Amino acid sequence: MIVTTRMMEDRLSTYENPRNKIGRMVSAKELVPVRRGLYETDRTIPGYFLAPCIYGPSYLSFEYALGRHGLIPEAVRTYTSATCGKHKTRRYKNAFGRYSYQDVPLAVFPLFVNLKREGNYAYWLASPEKALCDQLYKLPPTTSRRALERLLLDDLRIDEESLHALDFSVVSRLAERYHSRNVSHLASYLEGARR
Numbered sequence: 560m561i562v563t564t565r566m567m568e569d570r571l572s573t574y575e576n577p578r579n580k581i582g583r584m585v586s587a588k589e590l591v592p593v594r595r596g597l598y599e600t601d602r603t604i605p606g607y608f609l610a611p612c613i614y615g616p617s618y619l620s621f622e623y624a625l626g627r628h629g630l631i632p633e634a635v636r637t638y639t640s641a642t643c644g645k646h647k648t649r650r651y652k653n654a655f656g657r658y659s660y661q662d663v664p665l666a667v668f669p670l671f672v673n674l675k676r677e678g679n680y681a682y683w684l685a686s687p688e689k690a691l692c693d694q695l696y697k698l699p700p701t702t703s704r705r706a707l708e709r710l711l712l713d714d715l716r717i718d719e720e721s722l723h724a725l726d727f728s729v730v731s732r733l734a735e736r737y738h739s740r741n742v743s744h745l746a747s748y749l750e751g752a753r754r
Contacts (some may be wrong), residue, residue, distance in 0.1 A: 561599055561612050562597075562599075563597055565596075581598075591653075592653060593653055593655070594613050594614075604655070608677070608680040609653075610682060614660045615642070616643070617641060617683070618640060618683030618685055619683065619684045621693050622635045622637070622639050623638050623639040623640075624639070624693075625687070625715075627684065628721075629721060630691065630717050630721050638658045638659070639659045639660075639661070640659070641668065643665050647662075663697075663737075666736040667692070667736045667737055670689065670733065671685065671686040671689040671729055671733070672689060673686060688730050689733065691717070691725070691745065692730065692733045692739075692742045695739065695741035695742050695745055696737055700741055701740065701741055707741060707748055722749075725749060730749055731750070734746035
């Protein structure tokens, strides 16, 4: 369970120095630091549960979501998340893993993101289409549909069958809002593949 320093101080208010007790609990591994002022009580939980708590508002996207949806073959070792209006990339590292946060446009931020619940934890995960559009948005613009195809299949190593299974209507709606050449090329590429 996620707890804050303030929550722990309230729970430990009978101690003469609650902060010292918190320090002892960290040393005894009863509390695991997540970031300054934030702790997890369960050392065994998957790191992706913590991504929205570390920096937000955010949702899991980019490489992590592409891997989770089976679009790329590589295991992703960083929990990559999208943010909005932060104007900078943030990185964190703790006992649960590495975390990276990067902005996407406000016009697309809330779209095609699904709330996932597992036990007492909840987090937001981009749909496959949204994760791919986010990934393409952060990359340098391609010059043509052919260049985008090379980027998708050779550089990103997107599974071609999974790529063609993406929902074109979702990508088309997103392309109107990203104002990104790469995302527009993706919509055009998928439209051509449907014919």
